[in-house]
Amino acid sequence: xxxxxxxxxxxxxxxxxxxxxxxxxxxxxxxxxxxxxxxxxxxxxxxxxxxxxxxxxxxxxxxxxxxxxxxxxxxxxxxxxxxxxxxxxxxxxxxxxxxxxxxxxxxxxxxxxxxxxxxxxxxxxxxxxxxxxxxxxxxxxxxxxxxxxxxxxxxxxxxxxxxxxxx
Numbered sequence: 001x002x003x004x005x006x007x008x009x010x011x012x013x014x015x016x017x018x019x020x021x022x023x024x025x026x027x028x029x030x031x032x033x034x035x036x037x038x039x040x041x042x043x044x045x046x047x048x049x050x051x052x053x054x055x056x057x058x059x060x061x062x063x064x065x066x067x068x069x070x071x072x073x074x075x076x077x078x079x080x081x082x083x084x085x086x087x088x089x090x091x092x093x094x095x096x097x098x099x100x101x102x103x104x105x106x107x108x109x110x111x112x113x114x115x116x117x118x119x120x121x122x123x124x125x126x127x128x129x130x131x132x133x134x135x136x137x138x139x140x141x142x143x144x145x146x147x148x149x150x151x152x153x154x155x156x157x158x159x160x161x162x163x164x165x166x167x
Contacts, residue, residue, distance in 0.1 A: 028052075059086035067097050073121040074146055077101055077110060077159055101159040107152040110159055111135035114148055140166060 032040035038055040045051070052059045058067075066076055067087035076082065080101035087097040103110060111130070114137055119125055123139040123146060130136075134151040149160045 057086060059084075066099060070097065070099070071144075071163065073118075073123070073141065074161060074163060075117060075121075077103055077105075077113065079103060079105075080159060096164050098160065098162040101161070103157045103159060104155060105157055107133055107135050107150050107157055110150050110157055111137060111148075114150070114159075118146065 028042040029040045032042070032052070032054060036054060036056070041051075041053045043051045049064070064082050065085065066082055067085050069087055070076075070085075076099070080103040082099060083102050084100040085098070111128075115125055115128070118137075118139055121141075123141045125137060125139040127138040128136070133153070134149065137146075137148040137150070139146050143166050145164050145166050147162045147164075149158075151158050
């Protein structure tokens, strides 16, 4: 539910761009604080990227970088561009983060890479499903879960990776 609100707020932010950068930031911050009953800080950068920080999460949209606390045992796909990154509970260092990467390699190549690399890094790759040009993978390591959705269209492959604590 919180992530859908975040997406709605980001979309609204793009529509409110005519308010000016500072006005946009203020409108989004007030709305997020109202919806979450917590603090929010929104920064729209000159390159069009946006950083959103709340008491519970930090998200960077269009920033082109992996989260600073991204674990070393889940590598970004070589040559892929980061289009979205978020880190939840970054203050505690607990896993709870996601990225979306874009690559020109096909779905099968990317899925094979992650199956091999994650297993080599000590992940137990428990689930794998393929259908209609999409590959879904998941695995566990210690008290963490990694989930990947790899989907292709029109020569581009989107790689969504989420890492969380096992429940």
